[in-house]
Amino acid sequence: MNELLNSILGLDELGFGAQDVALELARPLAPWVWAMGAVLAALASWWCYRRLIGPRAARGALAVVRTLTLLLVLLLIAGPQLVRERTRIESDWVVVLADRSASMQVPDAPGGTTRNAQLSDALNRSSAAWSAIAQSKRVLWLGFDAGAYELTGDAPTPELGEADGRRTALGASIEQALRRVAARPTSGIVVLSDGRSSDALDRASLRRLQSDQIPVFSVPLGSPDPAPDLGVTGVEAPELAFVRDSTPVVVELERLGEGRVDPDSLVQLVDESTGEVLAERPVGDALDASASARVTLTPKGETPGARRWIARVVPRGDDLISDNNEMSLAIELVDRPLRVLYLDGYPRWENRYVKNLLLRESSIRSSSLLLAANRRYTQEGDVAITRLPQSPGEWEEFDVIVLGDLRSDLLGRSQLEALREHVAVRGAGLLWIGGEGATPETWFETPLGDLLPVRSGASLDSGRLNTWDEDVTLVRTPEGARLGVLELGDAPGAWPMRLSDPRTGWSRLRWMQKIGPERVKPAASVLAAGVPASAFTPELLDDQGAGALGAGSPALLSMRYGAGRVVYVATDEIWRWRYGRGEDLPERFWLPLIRMLGREGLARSGRSALLRATPKRGQVGASVRLSLELLDQSLVDAAPTSVRVEITRDDASAGSRPVELRLSPEGVLVEGDDSPRSFGSSWATNEPGTYSVRVTEPLLAPLGLHATLEVWPSDDERRRPETDHDALAELAQQTGGQVVPVSQLGTLGDLLPNRELVMTGPREVRPLWDRPLILALLITLLALEWVGRRLIRLA
Numbered sequence: 053m054n055e056l057l058n059s060i061l062g063l064d065e066l067g068f069g070a071q072d073v074a075l076e077l078a079r080p081l082a083p084w085v086w087a088m089g090a091v092l093a094a095l096a097s098w099w100c101y102r103r104l105i106g107p108r109a110a111r112g113a114l115a116v117v118r119t120l121t122l123l124l125v126l127l128l129i130a131g132p133q134l135v136r137e138r139t140r141i142e143s144d145w146v147v148v149l150a151d152r153s154a155s156m157q158v159p160d161a162p163g164g165t166t167r168n169a170q171l172s173d174a175l176n177r178s179s180a181a182w183s184a185i186a187q188s189k190r191v192l193w194l195g196f197d198a199g200a201y202e203l204t205g206d207a208p209t210p211e212l213g214e215a216d217g218r219r220t221a222l223g224a225s226i227e228q229a230l231r232r233v234a235a236r237p238t239s240g241i242v243v244l245s246d247g248r249s250s251d252a253l254d255r256a257s258l259r260r261l262q263s264d265q266i267p268v269f270s271v272p273l274g275s276p277d278p279a280p281d282l283g284v285t286g287v288e289a290p291e292l293a294f295v296r297d298s299t300p301v302v303v304e305l306e307r308l309g310e311g312r313v314d315p316d317s318l319v320q321l322v323d324e325s326t327g328e329v330l331a332e333r334p335v336g337d338a339l340d341a342s343a344s345a346r347v348t349l350t351p352k353g354e355t356p357g358a359r360r361w362i363a364r365v366v367p368r369g370d371d372l373i374s375d376n377n378e379m380s381l382a383i384e385l386v387d388r389p390l391r392v393l394y395l396d397g398y399p400r401w402e403n404r405y406v407k408n409l410l411l412r413e414s415s416i417r418s419s420s421l422l423l424a425a426n427r428r429y430t431q432e433g434d435v436a437i438t439r440l441p442q443s444p445g446e447w448e449e450f451d452v453i454v455l456g457d458l459r460s461d462l463l464g465r466s467q468l469e470a471l472r473e474h475v476a477v478r479g480a481g482l483l484w485i486g487g488e489g490a491t492p493e494t495w496f497e498t499p500l501g502d503l504l505p506v507r508s509g510a511s512l513d514s515g516r517l518n519t520w521d522e523d524v525t526l527v528r529t530p531e532g533a534r535l536g537v538l539e540l541g542d543a544p545g546a547w548p549m550r551l552s553d554p555r556t557g558w559s560r561l562r563w564m565q566k567i568g569p570e571r572v573k574p575a576a577s578v579l580a581a582g583v584p585a586s587a588f589t590p591e592l593l594d595d596q597g598a599g600a601l602g603a604g605s606p607a608l609l610s611m612r613y614g615a616g617r618v619v620y621v622a623t624d625e626i627w628r629w630r631y632g633r634g635e636d637l638p639e640r641f642w643l644p645l646i647r648m649l650g651r652e653g654l655a656r657s658g659r660s661a662l663l664r665a666t667p668k669r670g671q672v673g674a675s676v677r678l679s680l681e682l683l684d685q686s687l688v689d690a691a692p693t694s695v696r697v698e699i700t701r702d703d704a705s706a707g708s709r710p711v712e713l714r715l716s717p718e719g720v721l722v723e724g725d726d727s728p729r730s731f732g733s734s735w736a737t738n739e740p741g742t743y744s745v746r747v748t749e750p751l752l753a754p755l756g757l758h759a760t761l762e763v764w765p766s767d768d769e770r771r772r773p774e775t776d777h778d779a780l781a782e783l784a785q786q787t788g789g790q791v792v793p794v795s796q797l798g799t800l801g802d803l804l805p806n807r808e809l810v811m812t813g814p815r816e817v818r819p820l821w822d823r824p825l826i827l828a829l830l831i832t833l834l835a836l837e838w839v840g841r842r843l844i845r846l847a
Contacts, residue, residue, distance in 0.1 A: 078131025093122035106844040144237040144807035151245035152195040156215035160275040178798040182208035196225035222249035247776035267789030270780035281308040283376030300536030314368035348536040356387035389417040396456030402624035447474040451650040457487020476614030481649020505576035505611035523560035524582040532579035537644040554585035558631035565622040582607035660684035679732040
């Protein structure tokens, strides 16, 4: 029928029966108008024919024809037309943000699985729900860490890939996701994450979510209860050490998350090539009161040459992140004896024991001399010398110089100046052993006065140090524990309590200088304190002896001077400890001190210049100090005005260019020498990675000087393993969304609102009043009435 009408009316695709085509009136009339029109048309037709002469039936038929004609005219006035509505439905979007940062590898999900495995399992179990969502909505899958990026793969869920992002920026990722769906209807943003983020959603993005009514549905991953994680954040160790030397390696630990670290967790130092455990210590309660701690290990390397050691923690119980459990360090072990020169003024008891200790120790070559007031000397030791060193080159034969209780005028001023240069430039160690006769009083006004960690007392006590008028015992301080030189106990890192307890009798020292706090130089640190027997309490040993100074005075002080280190011992009574443990305790006291002093200059021995980067491991954006020190006098005499270095990133692309930096002079270390020995500058970068620094200055380039440093991001994912489900809940609440438990991810389709848009385009209109059929119909009706009137003779 529709085809017949379309054919009769001459209609094409916009005709009866076509899709979305409807018959309408251009000027629609109300139903009562149509009813009244029909009544009026009928009445008017009846009125016209009621009194005419002719058969009643004929007049009635003509009235009907006229009524139809009038109604047809009324219909044409209303404007019949065919109309097609142009409508389009735009589906709404769902944005899914899946966390791909390294924190997703933390195994704190139910069953001990990782957060990433929890996410993959949840997506697999809810695949049917995602298929249903994709039928009515467009789903945009984005992964995010420091930013958002599109995930690829087959529907209904994509391939997640590796979760290895080093930084999480949820706020920035949501902002980027909003830009991807700008001007499109969005029914919601689904965040699959542990909630930990280095940034927050900015106000502009939050206002857009609220104004556009885009809810955020948070799906928290991982455990809401923070668990502790133990990690290594840094390692400090000397660059060079002697073979079979107790080398202090300071391991920096950090407790992440909440909860207590098992005190039986171990800190170990392992040889990378052999796997041998060189030293280990339990963590104990070091991390109970603080989130970070420093543990000192004292391994003894047996194999000379360049070695690589690994500092690691072995947690007891669960460990959230295994990637932060270890850190490597490079060290070179030198197999040569430590060279010591011991000068004293008279054969006191301490002199005899220290001298014999140096002779017994196979790893030390010593020369011991007693200098008399008439400048005659008695020589002992296993290496004989023909005279006292005069120049810096002669002092260079010794790694450590021990000065006992001898008068300063027994050495000439030029000898003392050369010794000071040896310590300041070459990094030699100087050990002072105080005495009742001349040390330190006669040394304050000499060139070595600056190398004493105590001030001159000329304005205080007539230049002489007071002494305790009663017996004292030694108590190790936290700084002494950190340096690892006062480990006199049987357990690693231990200080025996009986050594500080005067009740043992043999631990009492009969003589000690009483150094007031006003006399300690600001750069000096106290390694041990002398506590009078009357003031000792066992509580002084709590907190590693931190309160000992309040009850006593410094007994063992350490101070850096230039490239070297100075140690001052305020007593010559250490030999008395032999009554408690024989030679064991004095040996454990003196040898680590001498070895520590010898290590300072080992890195400079035989070198013409030294390049250092401090710190070796720093954060992105933090300044790294690059310093160069000239050790060879010929290089100093060349007087370079600056030193050019080149910094390259080890993992940089082939097209990247190295950074050139100029090191500027930083002054002189030796009086009377105007040529700079030290050069330095600061450098910072925003790109994490491992960098190599090498000297390209033509004068120094043949030396092959280089240094390495590591730059890591300050917001490294591995440093923040705990979840932040509260942040996800707050984000959902602020945007009108809700928190969806990961186990109920399949119900997400019921929660998403319908934001699809129905788009209406321009209408297509085809008028019908001008169709030939309509005109023919009107003419037919008029003709019928005229013919009828002729037949009954009314026309």
